[in-house]
Amino acid sequence: MIGIKTEKRMSRESILKAVKKNKPESLPLPEIDLGIFEENINLVETFIGNLNFVGGRAIQLNNITEMDAEIKKLYPNASKIVSCVKESALGTISIDKETDPHSLEDIDLAIIKGELAVAENGAIWVTDQDFTIRALPFITNDLVLVVSTNDMYLHMHHVYEAIAKRDRTFGVFISGPSKTADIEQCLVVGAHGAMSLTVFIV
Amino acid sequence: MAHADEAAIFNKDEAKVDWHDKALWFVRQKRDKSAHNVQGWEELRNLASALKANVLSNLDTYLLQFEENAKKNGVTVHWAANAEEHNKIVHSILVKHGVKRMVKSKSMLTEECHLNPYLEANNIEVIDTDLGERIVQLAKEPPSHIVLPAIHKKKEEVDVLFQEHLGTKPCDGDPQYLTGEARKHLRDKFLKAEAAITGVNFAIADTGGFVVCTNEGNADMGVHLAKVHIACMGMEKLIPQEKHLGVFLRLLGRSATGQPITTYSSHFNKPAPGKEMHIVIVDNGRTEQLSREDFRASLHCIRCGACMNTCPIYRRSGGHSYKSTIPGPIGSILSPGLDLKKHSSLPFASTLCGSCSDVCPVKINIHEQLYKWRQIIVKEVPQPGVKKNILKIAGRVLANSAMYHVAGKSARFMLKYAPRFVIYSKLNAWGKARDLPEVKNGNFDDWYKNRKKNE
Numbered sequence: 118m119i120g121i122k123t124e125k126r127m128s129r130e131s132i133l134k135a136v137k138k139n140k141p142e143s144l145p146l147p148e149i150d151l152g153i154f155e156e157n158i159n160l161v162e163t164f165i166g167n168l169n170f171v172g173g174r175a176i177q178l179n180n181i182t183e184m185d186a187e188i189k190k191l192y193p194n195a196s197k198i199v200s201c202v203k204e205s206a207l208g209t210i211s212i213d214k215e216t217d218p219h220s221l222e223d224i225d226l227a228i229i230k231g232e233l234a235v236a237e238n239g240a241i242w243v244t245d246q247d248f249t250i251r252a253l254p255f256i257t258n259d260l261v262l263v264v265s266t267n268d269m270y271l272h273m274h275h276v277y278e279a280i281a282k283r284d285r286t287f288g289v290f291i292s293g294p295s296k297t298a299d300i301e302q303c304l305v306v307g308a309h310g311a312m313s314l315t316v317f318i319v
Numbered sequence: 320m321a322h323a324d325e326a327a328i329f330n331k332d333e334a335k336v337d338w339h340d341k342a343l344w345f346v347r348q349k350r351d352k353s354a355h356n357v358q359g360w361e362e363l364r365n366l367a368s369a370l371k372a373n374v375l376s377n378l379d380t381y382l383l384q385f386e387e388n389a390k391k392n393g394v395t396v397h398w399a400a401n402a403e404e405h406n407k408i409v410h411s412i413l414v415k416h417g418v419k420r421m422v423k424s425k426s427m428l429t430e431e432c433h434l435n436p437y438l439e440a441n442n443i444e445v446i447d448t449d450l451g452e453r454i455v456q457l458a459k460e461p462p463s464h465i466v467l468p469a470i471h472k473k474k475e476e477v478d479v480l481f482q483e484h485l486g487t488k489p490c491d492g493d494p495q496y497l498t499g500e501a502r503k504h505l506r507d508k509f510l511k512a513e514a515a516i517t518g519v520n521f522a523i524a525d526t527g528g529f530v531v532c533t534n535e536g537n538a539d540m541g542v543h544l545a546k547v548h549i550a551c552m553g554m555e556k557l558i559p560q561e562k563h564l565g566v567f568l569r570l571l572g573r574s575a576t577g578q579p580i581t582t583y584s585s586h587f588n589k590p591a592p593g594k595e596m597h598i599v600i601v602d603n604g605r606t607e608q609l610s611r612e613d614f615r616a617s618l619h620c621i622r623c624g625a626c627m628n629t630c631p632i633y634r635r636s637g638g639h640s641y642k643s644t645i646p647g648p649i650g651s652i653l654s655p656g657l658d659l660k661k662h663s664s665l666p667f668a669s670t671l672c673g674s675c676s677d678v679c680p681v682k683i684n685i686h687e688q689l690y691k692w693r694q695i696i697v698k699e700v701p702q703p704g705v706k707k708n709i710l711k712i713a714g715r716v717l718a719n720s721a722m723y724h725v726a727g728k729s730a731r732f733m734l735k736y737a738p739r740f741v742i743y744s745k746l747n748a749w750g751k752a753r754d755l756p757e758v759k760n761g762n763f764d765d766w767y768k769n770r771k772k773n774e
Contacts (some may be wrong), residue, residue, distance in 0.1 A: 128398045132382075132398055132554070133382065135602070136378045136379040136382070136606055136609065137379045138610070139610035140375060140377070140379065141375065141612070142376060144369070144373050144376040145373065146370070147369040147370060147373065149566065153358070154359045154362075170579070171578060214592065218544050219510055219544060237357070237569070238569075238580035239580075245591070251543040252539070252540070252543035255536045256543075272565070273568055274566075276565070277561060277564060277565045278562070281561070281562070285528060285588035286588055286591075287585070288588075289539070289585045289586065290584040291582065291583060292580045292581070292584075295535055295536040295583075296535070297450045297498060297535050299449070299454065299467065300494040300498060301342070301474040301494060302345070302346070302467070302470070305494050305495055305498040308502060308534065308535030308536060309448065309502060309536045310540065
């Protein structure tokens with residue numbers, strides 16, 4: 118054990134030493150000029166267009182109270198539902214920090230509140246503070262995300278400013294349902310993660 | 320075997336080569352469409368390139384900063400000087416937790432280190448969970464592309480492979496059915512795995528976090544179910560600050576497949592309660608590449624594969640013909656740095672058309688580096704006699720106008736009157752698989768002189 122530890126430390130030191138010796142003269146850290154990337158476009162429309170492009174479905178609601186009825190229409194056979202959104206009463210399975218993620222393997226549907234949406238790529242940002250068990254948005258058969266029109270951003274530069282002050286644990290941008298084209302470049306939706314993604318824009 | 324000989328094997332199946340060529344060109348076109356949608360795309364590429372240059376010039380500082388912040392987040396950081404040490408570290412973590420079954424998402428680094436055979440030799444089951452990687456794993460082949468690992472396989476081949484290994488029904492290669500069966504098969508593996516290995520797309524110095532990108536969701540399925548997460552990264556994956564992800568995530572998906580972003584871009588900072596997270600930082604020749612002024616920019620690479628999709632040689636020779644972990648143009652400038660002799664034919668597997676440099680999201684001057692490797696290789700590695708002597712003679716002829724004149728005349732005479740087997744002999748590489756142009760009477764020199772006379 119001592120042998121391995123010493124070897125470990127030696128590699129760290131030797132790597133750092135080699136980098137120091139071999140690196141070029143210091144080059145400046147570039148500034149990002151956001152002006153270059155500004156566009157005057159309709160964020161919601163752009164978001165919906167991109168979400169459709171990546172295989173997701175967007176539904177605009179006037180009020181979040183209409184959501185449950187829409188979900189029932191879209192997923193009539195879903196019975197094992199985890200809802201992490203207080204405005205939805207469809208949840209049939211409750212989870213907490215102690216839940217074993219393996220027990221979620223046959224979940225039909227998860228409903229999660231998205232923190233923000235990115236117009237340029239149809240992605241929604243969610244963190245484990247929104248869904249408690251990290252495996253949930255991936256292991257569920259279908260996924261519903263809810264996002265407010267007030268939380269819509271043009272591009273990723275704005276988004277990183279918006280999430281800069283979060284408590285960093287685990288977060289993920291989700292853009293569409295899970296997919297693959299590994300067999301002859303034929304697009305198949307539903308690889309390992311959710312088979313479908315519906316985003317409610319409120 | 321040289322790249323050209325390997326490519327000749329791939330080219331035996333002409334229909335397959337045509338398909339391969341077109342499929343990859345289609346991905347290139349998707350990339351173009353997607354890139355043209357982004358206002359300031361070229362500026363994004365400039366920024367990405369400048370950011371990576373800044374990283375390389377301060378790499379030691381950033382590495383230390385990253386290590387410090389990752390440790391603060393409760394992550395264990397390991398350092399590996401080479402592939403062997405990397406494999407030993409991963410194995411020791413698995414042994415500590417008594418892991419017998421492990422899932423792995425895509426990581427070119429673990430391919431480079433040959434981790435799978437190492438762990439298998441130590442009685443640990445390793446399952447590649449990216450569909451393309453699972454296909455090549457079952458076929459006992461290496462990936463032939465860094466983003467599309469099974470692009471060399473026809474769906475009918477996958478059908479047969481799955482019948483044999485997963486017990487699927489014959490389906491004429493129906494991708495929907497085959498993917499569905501793979502989902503079931505791998506779900507079982509995810510649920511049973513005790514540890515998950517992922518690669519790292521970007522590691523952020525100022526937060527100690529890292530980002531893993533997938534379309535299938537396989538990295539997350541593995542990590543969030545297993546009790547131990549081991550993330551293996553080449554040391555050049557660092558970026559200075561989290562906001563710089565804005566630049567790189569906008570470039571990566573679009574350059575790779577034409578998607579505006581990958582389906583999942585997962586940001587890992589702290590392990591989930593009760594779980595362990597490890598990061599293995601690997602050198603394996605990277606510090607040496609850093610020392611080579613002409614070639615260090617190859618370390619900017621974010622592994623999008625755009626240079627492969629656009630390369631006329633790659634598309635027609637297939638990834639396996641490169642016999643290196645990273646194939647295509649970028650592989651051809653990285654691999655000679657690892658083993659000059661073994662990979663000496665790769666920098667010649669290029670027309671130097673420059674398309675790779677044009678599409679590279681981090682603006683690596685790939686085709687210039689290919690040319691520079693050639694200069695080194697002809698000096699340090701013995702070249703085939705035919706090539707050497709012909710080029711020597713050509714040099715002499717081209718430098719002497721009288722000799723050039725005679726040579727031109729006799730070449731035209733030969734092309735017109737010599738029998739086919741003479742012209743298309745082994746000495747004439749240009750005559751392989753193509754006919755030389757028909758010879759017209761006269762030549763430029765005579766034509767020009769005549770024209771002057773008639774003025």
